[in-house]
Amino acid sequence: MKISNRDVPPRAAWVLEQAGVHPLLARLYASRGVSAMDDLDDGLHRLLPPAGLKGAADAAVLLADAIAADKRMCIVADYDCDGATACAVGLRGLQLLGAQQLGYIVPDRVLDGYGLTGPIAQRVKDSGADVLITV
Known part of the structure; x- marks a missing residue:
């Protein structure tokens, strides 16, 4: 393991502390380039617009048609934190959109390898x- 020491810009840490950030977190954030509370904003408006994702419109049409036709859908997810979260969000989102026939597979990395395989x-x-559907 390599431990890195980062410089903490005092002004950035002070600004964050004045905005109510705990002093330890303010120093950590400042050492990673965060200099204002706006940098910590994780609201939905900060996400990239879906139209900027290649193939998103086609995927939306495919999923909408599959839901309308009551087709069986299966999400293939990875077993790590983001894969499990994406699977849960995908299942719940598709259910809210009316999908009835949903399943999922979380492959075993040791037995199945990593990613979508044959x-x-x-x-x-x-x-x-x-x-x-892969997530």
């Missing part, structure tokens, strides 16, 4: 899913 795609096909 054998995993075959498992999805064998499960009867019409649509495979």
Whole structure:
């Protein structure tokens, strides 16, 4: 393990502390380039617009058509934190949009390898899913 010491810009840490950030977090954030509370804003308006994601419109149409046709959908997720979260959000979001036939697969990295592989795609096909969604 390599431990890195970073300089803490005093002005940035002070600004964050004055805005109510705990002094330890203010120093940590400042050492990582955060100099204003706006840098910590994680609101939805800070996300990239979906139109900027290549293929997003086509994917939205495909999913909407699959939901309307009551097709079986299967999410393939990774077992780590972001994969599990993406799977849960995907399942819940599709349910809220009216999807009825949903399933998911979380492959075993040791047995199945990492990412979407041929054998995993075959498992999805064998499960009867019409649509495979990776997260």
